[in-house]
Amino acid sequence: MNTRPQLMLTAGETALVDALAAAGSPAAETLRKEIVLRGLPTRRVEAWHYTDLRALMKAFPAQSGKAGNAVAMPELVAAAALDFAGNAFDSACLARLPQGVSGAAAHKPGDLPEGVEIADDMIGKLNRALFAAGVELSVAAGAKVETPIAIAQAVSGGTAQALCHAVTIGADAQVTVIERAGSDGAENHQNSVTHLAIGKGAKVTWLIHQELGTATDRLAQLNISLAEDANLTLLMLNAGGRLVRQEVHIAVNGENASLAIKGVNLIGAGSHTDVTTTLNHAVPNTTATELFRNVVPGAGRGVFQGQIRVAQPAQKTDAQMACNTLLLSDESDFSAKPELEIFADDVVCAHGATVADIEDEHLFYLRARGIPEREARALLVKAFVEEVFEDIGNEPLSEALVGRIETWLDRNG
Amino acid sequence: MIEIKNLHARIAEDGTEILKGLNLTVRPGEVAAIMGPNGSGKSTLSYVMAGKEDYEVTEGDILFNGESILGMEPDERAAAGLFLAFQYPVEIPGVPTMNFLKAAMNAQRKARGESELTTPDFIKRVKGAAANLGISMDMLKRSLNTGFSGGEKKRAEILQMSLLEPTFCVMDETDSGLDIDALKVVADGVNALRSPERAFLVITHYQRLLEHIVPDTVHVLYKGRIIKTGGKELALQLEEEGYADIIGEAA
Numbered sequence: 001m002n003t004r005p006q007l008m009l010t011a012g013e014t015a016l017v018d019a020l021a022a023a024g025s026p027a028a029e030t031l032r033k034e035i036v037l038r039g040l041p042t043r044r045v046e047a048w049h050y051t052d053l054r055a056l057m058k059a060f061p062a063q064s065g066k067a068g069n070a071v072a073m074p075e076l077v078a079a080a081a082l083d084f085a086g087n088a089f090d091s092a093c094l095a096r097l098p099q100g101v102s103g104a105a106a107h108k109p110g111d112l113p114e115g116v117e118i119a120d121d122m123i124g125k126l127n128r129a130l131f132a133a134g135v136e137l138s139v140a141a142g143a144k145v146e147t148p149i150a151i152a153q154a155v156s157g158g159t160a161q162a163l164c165h166a167v168t169i170g171a172d173a174q175v176t177v178i179e180r181a182g183s184d185g186a187e188n189h190q191n192s193v194t195h196l197a198i199g200k201g202a203k204v205t206w207l208i209h210q211e212l213g214t215a216t217d218r219l220a221q222l223n224i225s226l227a228e229d230a231n232l233t234l235l236m237l238n239a240g241g242r243l244v245r246q247e248v249h250i251a252v253n254g255e256n257a258s259l260a261i262k263g264v265n266l267i268g269a270g271s272h273t274d275v276t277t278t279l280n281h282a283v284p285n286t287t288a289t290e291l292f293r294n295v296v297p298g299a300g301r302g303v304f305q306g307q308i309r310v311a312q313p314a315q316k317t318d319a320q321m322a323c324n325t326l327l328l329s330d331e332s333d334f335s336a337k338p339e340l341e342i343f344a345d346d347v348v349c350a351h352g353a354t355v356a357d358i359e360d361e362h363l364f365y366l367r368a369r370g371i372p373e374r375e376a377r378a379l380l381v382k383a384f385v386e387e388v389f390e391d392i393g394n395e396p397l398s399e400a401l402v403g404r405i406e407t408w409l410d411r412n413g
Numbered sequence: 414m415i416e417i418k419n420l421h422a423r424i425a426e427d428g429t430e431i432l433k434g435l436n437l438t439v440r441p442g443e444v445a446a447i448m449g450p451n452g453s454g455k456s457t458l459s460y461v462m463a464g465k466e467d468y469e470v471t472e473g474d475i476l477f478n479g480e481s482i483l484g485m486e487p488d489e490r491a492a493a494g495l496f497l498a499f500q501y502p503v504e505i506p507g508v509p510t511m512n513f514l515k516a517a518m519n520a521q522r523k524a525r526g527e528s529e530l531t532t533p534d535f536i537k538r539v540k541g542a543a544a545n546l547g548i549s550m551d552m553l554k555r556s557l558n559t560g561f562s563g564g565e566k567k568r569a570e571i572l573q574m575s576l577l578e579p580t581f582c583v584m585d586e587t588d589s590g591l592d593i594d595a596l597k598v599v600a601d602g603v604n605a606l607r608s609p610e611r612a613f614l615v616i617t618h619y620q621r622l623l624e625h626i627v628p629d630t631v632h633v634l635y636k637g638r639i640i641k642t643g644g645k646e647l648a649l650q651l652e653e654e655g656y657a658d659i660i661g662e663a664a
């Protein structure tokens with residue numbers, strides 16, 4: 001006989017189960033049954049080992065995407081902004097799209113880009129179950145788009161919202177896209193999944209910019225495929241939030257494709273911020289670099305999981321990954337889990353993770369020049385993270401990011 | 414200007430005593446040179462004066478213009494007019510040299526109750542001082558000391574000294590790593606700062622620097638104490654004879 005003790009749902013799970021019942025779609029019903037039976041993933045599920053969703057998702061708002069969600073979000077650079085009014089994509093925004101870019105509202109969650117596989121994909125399941133809206137964008141082959149495009153998710157007043165976007169970049173096109181997330185101080189829940197297919201020879205700069213209220217949970221995913229000769233610069237700035245998990249899954253499908261990921265995580269008191277990346281190198285001669293710098297000033301916790309898979313045919317892969325963290329208090333915590341799975345023999349792969357406090361020698365040097373301790377510390381923390389965005393080949397964007405980092409550190413450092 | 418009285422200092426971590434009853438007085442306007450074998454405690458003395466936490470003073474005192482500085486933080490000592498040109502300046506990646514210079518100059522001005530420099534005034538001062546020391550503005554755009562050659566680091570120290578206008582300057586082996594021409598440039602920079610109100614403590618192993626920056630007094634530091642004091646001729650004597658005789662005499 002197969003008896004399984006009835007699972008006691010947590011408060012967060014109970015609220016989520018109610019929200020899934022209210023959503024009513026077949027996907028929501030399937031997930032509802034799964035959660036009633038097994039609960040949310042815990043640390044026993046490998047992909048969630050450092051982010052025990054069951055323990056960390058403390059609540060789930062009953063109200064979904066009400067109209068009039070307005071959160072002022074810092075504009076980093078002038079961009080064609082695509083906004084959502086409540087749970088509906090504001091189609092009027094499409095008129096702002098620059099030449100070479102076409103768009104439409106998405107009416108269902110899209111499919112994973114070619115070659116992307118995700119283990120224990122709870123973010124995707126939640127997204128499909130609770131999908132509210134999204135946008136489909138396509139950049140024409142050869143288009144050199146100057147104006148950045150910004151896709152925004154702003155949620156406030158104790159609201160849950162799930163968005164799913166699909167972006168296709170045509171061959172040899174060039175474009176910059178900013179994914180922006182903001183929220184107020186209420187208990188909000190954001191879910192966001194974006195599928196990005198980068199065509200042959202295209203050059204994309206993609207920025208994820210998240211500045212969240214201290215009671216907002218955000219589960220987000222960016223799934224990317226790169227064709228031959230494609231080039232991606234993925235920038236990430238995560239600041240604030242209560243439970244934040246940003247996943248990035250990349251399938252490097254075309255030869256000579258290259259990508260660089262540069263991220264900064266500013267992890268405030270009470271925040272659990274997790275960045276999980278998987279790179280799947282499927283073909284020969286591709287390169288990838290990943291650099292994350294994290295600052296945890298107080299009682300916050302950070303997680304970085306970086307997986308690099310190099311399939312047997314993917315000879316001459318060059319993949320480098322580094323994750324450096326400054327822990328500024330005894331209550332700060334960071335877990336880094338680099339993971340290399342290499343089946344090809346002629347590859348260069350390296351990873352390094354460091355966790356440290358500010359170097360005494362650096363601090364003394366600055367103080368010996370008359371800079372008071374507090375100011376000297378702030379200078380060193382800024383230097384540590386700002387270095388990440390130094391050479392991104394876009395001066396105004398670099399300056400804007402540095403400005404946001406300084407504002408955050410002044411308030412939280 | 415500086416009076417060091419019976420100074421005993423040990424390494425905080427393991428308690429090893431490095432300075433063992435050191436006495437030294439430097440008057441306003443004076444250039445005092447300190448020489449001594451490797452490991453005798455010269456850099457330690459400079460760090461203790463600057464207020465590095467790695468060392469503990471267990472006995473004695475350091476008076477700066479008649480007041481003890483032992484209870485002061487490193488930045489307070491700097492704002493009071495003390496400057497240490499490091500033997501090994503640290504590289505600080507990510508902090509642009511120009512930002513650092515501005516932060517340091519303004520912090521000291523603020524501590525003294527003066528207003529902050531305007532950007533044009535700041536740039537003008539840096540350009541002037543850099544030109545005198547043969548430092549390019551390109552170098553100053555880089556991160557502090559990061560990837561600077563040995564000689565460039567030493568020049569950058571003297572640049573900071575010129576800009577911060579301290580009244581007591583400790584220079585720890587500023588000559589090491591400098592080529593012959595750079596030595597002359599740096600010495601000229603230091604000589605330009607000489608004034609009746611400013612004193613220097615020049616730590617060096619070589620007479621060569623002292624030909625350019627002529628000292629008023631020369632002190633030999635050995636095993637944590639000053640074992641001999643003399644005029645500039647003492648440096649010449651050391652250059653020719655080494656330390657053996659003087660150490661023998663003192664023992």
Ligand SMILES: Nc1ncnc2c1ncn2[C@@H]1O[C@H](COP(=O)(O)OP(=O)(O)OP(=O)(O)O)[C@@H](O)[C@H]1O
Nearest residue numbers: 424431449450451452453454455456457458467500
């Ligand atoms: N923080 C420290 N930890 C351990 N040992 C130290 C420390 N600081 C100084 N020492 C030791 O104290 C002694 C004096 O060192 P110091 O650097 O002052 O010598 P110095 O006279 O400047 O030598 P040099 O001419 O080689 O520069 C040395 O034996 C050195 O190893």
Ligand SMILES: [Mg+2]
Nearest residue numbers: 455456457500
């Ligand atoms: Mg020394």
